[in-house]
Amino acid sequence: xxxxxxxxxxxxxKAIKIGPQETIKILETKGLTGRGGAGFPTAKKxxxxxxxxxxxxxxxxxxxxxxxxxxxxxxxxxxxxxxLVEGILIAATTISAKKAFIYLRGEYSHLEPKLxxxxxxxxxxxxxxxxxxxxxxxxxxxxxxxxxxxxxxxGNRGQPHYQPPYPVVKGLWDKPTIVNNVETLTCxxxxxxxxxxxxxxxxxxxxxxxxxPGVYELPFNVKLSEIMKLAQPKNKVKAVYFGCYGGCMPxxxxxxxxxxxxxxxxxxxxxxxxxxxxxxxxLDLSYVVSKFFAYESCGKCTPCREGTIRALMIVRKIRSxxxxxxxxxxxxxxxxxxxxxxxxxxxxxxxxxxxxxxKHFRHDFEERLR
Amino acid sequence: MxxxxxxxxxxxxxxxxxxEICLQNGIKIPTLCxxxxxxxxxxxxxxxxxMDGKLVTACSTYPxxxxxxxxxxxxxxxxxxxxxxxxxxxxxKTCSLNVSSNQLCTILEQIGLTGIRFDPIRDYEEDLGSAVxxxxxxxINCGRCVKTCADIQxxxxxxxxxxxxNEHVAPYxxxxxxxxxxxxxxxxxxxxxxxxxxxxxHLYEVIKSLKDKRKKxxxxxxxxxxxxxxxxxxxxxGSLVTGKMVAALRKCGFDKxxxxxxxxxxxxxxxxxxxxxxxxxxxxxxxxxxxxxxxxLMMEHxxxxxxxxxxxxxxxxxxxxxxxxxKTYYAKKQGINPKDIVVVSIMxxxxxxxxxTRPEMKSGVNYVLTTRECAKLINHFKIDFKNLPDEDFDxxxxxxxxxxxxxxxxxxxxxxxxxxxYEFGTGEELKKxxxxxxxxxxxxxEGSVSIKGKTIKFAAAHGGAxxxxxxxMRKNYHFIEIMACPGGCIGGGGQPPHSTLETxxxxxxxxxxxxxxxxxxxxxxxxxxxxIYKEFLGExxxxxxxxxxxxxxFKKSQF
Numbered sequence: 057x058x059x060x061x062x063x064x065x066x067x068x069x070k071a072i073k074i075g076p077q078e079t080i081k082i083l084e085t086k087g088l089t090g091r092g093g094a095g096f097p098t099a100k101k102x103x104x105x106x107x108x109x110x111x112x113x114x115x116x117x118x119x120x121x122x123x124x125x126x127x128x129x130x131x132x133x134x135x136x137x138x139x140l141v142e143g144i145l146i147a148a149t150t151i152s153a154k155k156a157f158i159y160l161r162g163e164y165s166h167l168e169p170k171l172x173x174x175x176x177x178x179x180x181x182x183x184x185x186x187x188x189x190x191x192x193x194x195x196x197x198x199x200x201x202x203x204x205x206x207x208x209x210x211g212n213r214g215q216p217h218y219q220p221p222y223p224v225v226k227g228l229w230d231k232p233t234i235v236n237n238v239e240t241l242t243c244x245x246x247x248x249x250x251x252x253x254x255x256x257x258x259x260x261x262x263x264x265x266x267x268x269p270g271v272y273e274l275p276f277n278v279k280l281s282e283i284m285k286l287a288q289p290k291n292k293v294k295a296v297y298f299g300c301y302g303g304c305m306p307x308x309x310x311x312x313x314x315x316x317x318x319x320x321x322x323x324x325x326x327x328x329x330x331x332x333x334x335x336x337x338x339l340d341l342s343y344v345v346s347k348f349f350a351y352e353s354c355g356k357c358t359p360c361r362e363g364t365i366r367a368l369m370i371v372r373k374i375r376s377x378x379x380x381x382x383x384x385x386x387x388x389x390x391x392x393x394x395x396x397x398x399x400x401x402x403x404x405x406x407x408x409x410x411x412x413x414x415k416h417f418r419h420d421f422e423e424r425l426r
Numbered sequence: 427m428x429x430x431x432x433x434x435x436x437x438x439x440x441x442x443x444x445x446e447i448c449l450q451n452g453i454k455i456p457t458l459c460x461x462x463x464x465x466x467x468x469x470x471x472x473x474x475x476x477m478d479g480k481l482v483t484a485c486s487t488y489p490x491x492x493x494x495x496x497x498x499x500x501x502x503x504x505x506x507x508x509x510x511x512x513x514x515x516x517x518x519k520t521c522s523l524n525v526s527s528n529q530l531c532t533i534l535e536q537i538g539l540t541g542i543r544f545d546p547i548r549d550y551e552e553d554l555g556s557a558v559x560x561x562x563x564x565x566i567n568c569g570r571c572v573k574t575c576a577d578i579q580x581x582x583x584x585x586x587x588x589x590x591x592n593e594h595v596a597p598y599x600x601x602x603x604x605x606x607x608x609x610x611x612x613x614x615x616x617x618x619x620x621x622x623x624x625x626x627x628h629l630y631e632v633i634k635s636l637k638d639k640r641k642k643x644x645x646x647x648x649x650x651x652x653x654x655x656x657x658x659x660x661x662x663x664g665s666l667v668t669g670k671m672v673a674a675l676r677k678c679g680f681d682k683x684x685x686x687x688x689x690x691x692x693x694x695x696x697x698x699x700x701x702x703x704x705x706x707x708x709x710x711x712x713x714x715x716x717x718x719x720x721x722x723l724m725m726e727h728x729x730x731x732x733x734x735x736x737x738x739x740x741x742x743x744x745x746x747x748x749x750x751x752x753k754t755y756y757a758k759k760q761g762i763n764p765k766d767i768v769v770v771s772i773m774x775x776x777x778x779x780x781x782x783t784r785p786e787m788k789s790g791v792n793y794v795l796t797t798r799e800c801a802k803l804i805n806h807f808k809i810d811f812k813n814l815p816d817e818d819f820d821x822x823x824x825x826x827x828x829x830x831x832x833x834x835x836x837x838x839x840x841x842x843x844x845x846x847x848y849e850f851g852t853g854e855e856l857k858k859x860x861x862x863x864x865x866x867x868x869x870x871x872e873g874s875v876s877i878k879g880k881t882i883k884f885a886a887a888h889g890g891a892x893x894x895x896x897x898x899m900r901k902n903y904h905f906i907e908i909m910a911c912p913g914g915c916i917g918g919g920g921q922p923p924h925s926t927l928e929t930x931x932x933x934x935x936x937x938x939x940x941x942x943x944x945x946x947x948x949x950x951x952x953x954x955x956x957x958i959y960k961e962f963l964g965e966x967x968x969x970x971x972x973x974x975x976x977x978x979x980f981k982k983s984q985f
Contacts, residue, residue: 196589213586218468218486355586355593358471361567362512365591366544386543393508396481397471 057273058257059132059242063139067249068146068182076106076150079248086247087255091128092118092200092237093301093325094401098244101234104224105151108232115147115156116228116235118205122161122197123299124348126328128259129238131271133160133167136242137174141188143241145178146248147234148186156188157228159205162195197352201400202235204354215356216400262287264297264331276327281309289331295338295417297330298322300345301405303412304338321412323405338417339375339424342410346371349406360403363394367410374424384421388414430494444484444495445473453497456506456533458513458619459568460485462926464577470513470568472533474505481505503537510537515544517620518563529619530566550594555603557610557626557779558919562594564622571595571614571623578912579890581724583608598985607727607985609890611720611910612776612796612919625776625920628793629803635768635792636679642762645680646748646823647671647772649687650834650915651797653936654774657922657929658801659811664932666940669816674804675772676817684823686771687830689748690842692958693717694829694949696741696975697839698847699966701905705851705880710736712903715839716979717743719781720910720919724890726982729897733981737900740976743781744833745771748823749790750974755962756823768792772800774834774918777910787977796920825954828940828947835934836888836914837864837871840907844875844884845948851877859947865938867913867931870896872903888914 071079084099105113117140121129132140144156158171168190175188191209198204199214206228208214227233236244239259247253258276263269266287274282284293293307298317305320317324332341350364370387373379391407391414398404414421429438431451438447443466448455458470468486475484476496489495496502510533517530550562567586572595575584583606587596597606615623635643656665672683701713714732716722716739725732732738742750749771753764771778771794782789795803804811818824829845832838841861848856863873864884869892872885886907887896893908900906911918913930916937946952963971
């Protein structure tokens with residue numbers, strides 16, 4: 057696997073030798089984009105932070121991998137933490153930050169010793185004089201959102217705030233800050249060192265009704281049938297969920313290009329595939345996912361705080377057979393409303409799953425109406 | 427830059443938010459969580475507008491060159507309506523509050539919400555504090571009280587607890603408000619758009635006393651009430667309504683109407699004497715005023731070293747002094763049993779409600795009403811406030827000086843004390859009696875004056891956050907005045923709500939013009955003050971005044 061290739065501090069050496077501008081140029085030509093889900097060009101982000109004037113800058117590695125059905129970052133931390141740490145050091149030297157943070161998901165605290173060992177090993181060997189601090193989250197999904205993550209490191213309530221100002225201008229303690237995903241930073245180190253590094257190879261987290269769940273490295277526009285061949289579903293596949301926030305679509309053998317996925321009103325940014333077979337009702341899944349979003353809403357803005365719980369209550373009503381056509385209409389309206397008017401990414405995508413299941417699997421809902 | 431606002435091309439600055447731009451162009455946009463002077467949080471999502479086809483919150487979005495803003499499209503109205511519906515569903519269904527100052531009610535009228543399709547889900551207990559009452563069932567989580575408490579007052583008594591739909595405003599560790607380090611300033615009340623926080627009302631008790639024929643009910647009004655009460659009856663900010671206020675209170679049935687300004691003059695006599703005795707003894711400095719009960723609570727909770735070092739003045743606040751004098755001096759003179767006197771203070775303040783229940787205060791005041799409650803009382807008796815003829819305070823304890831009046835604005839206590847301390851200390855007449863350096867709305871103001879060759883450095887701060895800043899550098903000063911509310915008492919937690927900096931400035935102007943219009947402007951020139959010392963107290967800081975006009979405070983927990 058490409059992601060497991062070790063760089064052994066050579067990438068950092070190269071980055072220091074060629075300087076920040078050249079380093080960023082390499083990332084730009086290699087076409088590295090954010091792997092956390094949004095897909096923002098990494099070179100651009102680093103350039104913004106480099107150009108922000110400040111006495112102090114920070115780098116944060118976002119290892120708060122909270123998305124249900126996503127576990128690629130865990131895979132990297134388990135198998136190639138040294139390259140990850142090197143990637144952080146490269147980012148820090150590029151924007152001349154003296155301190156970096158790794159924000160590790162609370163549920164991953166068992167990875168702490170391994171990660172700490174790698175941090176100690178690589179930072180000492182590198183002699184770059186950059187300190188890396190490991191911060192462990194307390195289990196909130198919202199803290200994967202970069203502004204909420206920053207608040208959490210500062211010791212405040214983990215709630216997002218609006219952008220701009222973007223973290224690259226005003227981030228941690230109001231200083232320019234790069235927030236990058238684990239996979240992005242690891243890839244950055246590899247992209248700088250290896251000439252044959254391929255930006256199209258992605259880590260897919262495959263789970264659900266399959267016999268061989270796990271992390272697969274595949275081209276990002278792989279056909280869904282290829283994934284199924286590897287993961288071996290138990291029964292006939294009914295639908296796939298792209299994580300929870302990405303929504304769901306009926307199983308079709310399509311290439312996972314952004315256009316194709318968007319055509320089904322889904323997002324597949326972090327490449328997580330949850331396979332659902334014929335034995336499951338989409339309504340039941342909607343209930344579970346709605347519960348997840350209502351529970352994980354931070355409570356800051358009205359549509360998400362009040363809306364997600366109302367959506368959950370309606371789905372529950374439908375499941376109990378008490379709902380009418382009117383409720384379905386309200387659900388649709390709520391779904392659109394929460395997506396359009398919420399403050400952060402969580403709220404904006406909290407009802408994607410509802411809207412897509414109402415679009416593709418309306419029958420599952422309607423058969424339970426009164 | 428040029429943008430299109432509702433299809434009209436306009437010129438606007440880059441550093442203005444869409445909300446400010448709309449306001450400048452005469453377009454009103456409903457808001458709930460937005461609060462002038464604080465960084466917008468964009469929580470309530472009611473101020474939605476359409477920017478290039480996308481819904482954005484006007485309070486937190488800056489325009490882009492050439493963008494097109496639409497403020498009232500069907501899409502915008504639908505989204506606003508939905509958010510209001512969601513808010514209303516969380517808000518208590520039986521909310522009886524329907525007053526014009528309630529922002530949510532105003533928005534409801536404008537937005538045309540036809541019905542609420544969701545059932546109530548929350549049920550919290552009321553938090554009945556001794557001065558401030560919180561009703562979580564009315565709360566809509568806009569966060570203005572939390573931000574006010576943290577950013578303006580720097581008290582941090584309340585914050586959000588829990589997450590998602592369980593998120594609600596709560597004091598530390600979800601205790602009751604009276605069990606935590608809350609200074610009861612009531613600023614949260616002023617900023618609540620839905621009336622979920624209010625003062626503990628004493629209207630019922632006061633009306634009951636008024637009906638009791640055996641009781642002599644005496645009312646006393648604070649310096650700042652005369653410049654704010656008019657606002658409750660639709661008059662512009664800064665209207666001086668002293669005469670109407672006295673007339674209205676008499677009409678309500680109070681036997682006597684006294685002026686707390688006289689209490690303020692008494693406070694100055696004691697405080698100036700205390701300060702001069704410290705100058706003689708060379709310390710302890712700085713001496714800090716204790717007129718503001720909010721600040722006293724803040725000191726008791728967070729600044730224990732001020733008690734250890736004896737920095738606090740021992741003087742009671744003006745209305746407590748006057749209350750005591752009413753029940754001792756006045757009662758004796760008139761031959762009334764003090765037990766038959768009910769003293770009601772009209773105060774701009776919620777912390778005063780707590781102050782009068784302090785055991786160490788042995789307070790002479792029975793009930794404290796806020797300005798808002800006073801207006802309610804006047805409305806209760808169906809009095810046409812605006813058209814009342816002016817009347818004067820009862821002269822027995824109702825003659826006051828300009829020094830007493832300016833207590834109502836930040837820096838006023840300091841100015842009044844300096845006027846007297848200078849003349850007491852030097853024995854000369856103070857020529858320039860206005861201390862302009864200590865006036866105005868700057869957070870911290872300072873100046874110096876020379877008394878008998880000694881330079882006295884003084885400073886005044888208003889608002890909790892500024893008080894904290896001034897406390898950091900208190901060692902530089904001899905005399906410090908602190909008011910817990912922004913603007914001083916004119917911006918107090920019991921005043922008419924939703925005051926902007928402009929209204930505060932207008933109220934302060936009215937206070938200073940009232941001072942200027944008076945012949946007597948120094949506390950020690952007040953004939954009644956002289957009379958009280960001659961007939962009753964003896965001298966400032968004497969044995970009798972120590973007993974009834976002074977008090978000492980205790981340390982309280984920081985949490």
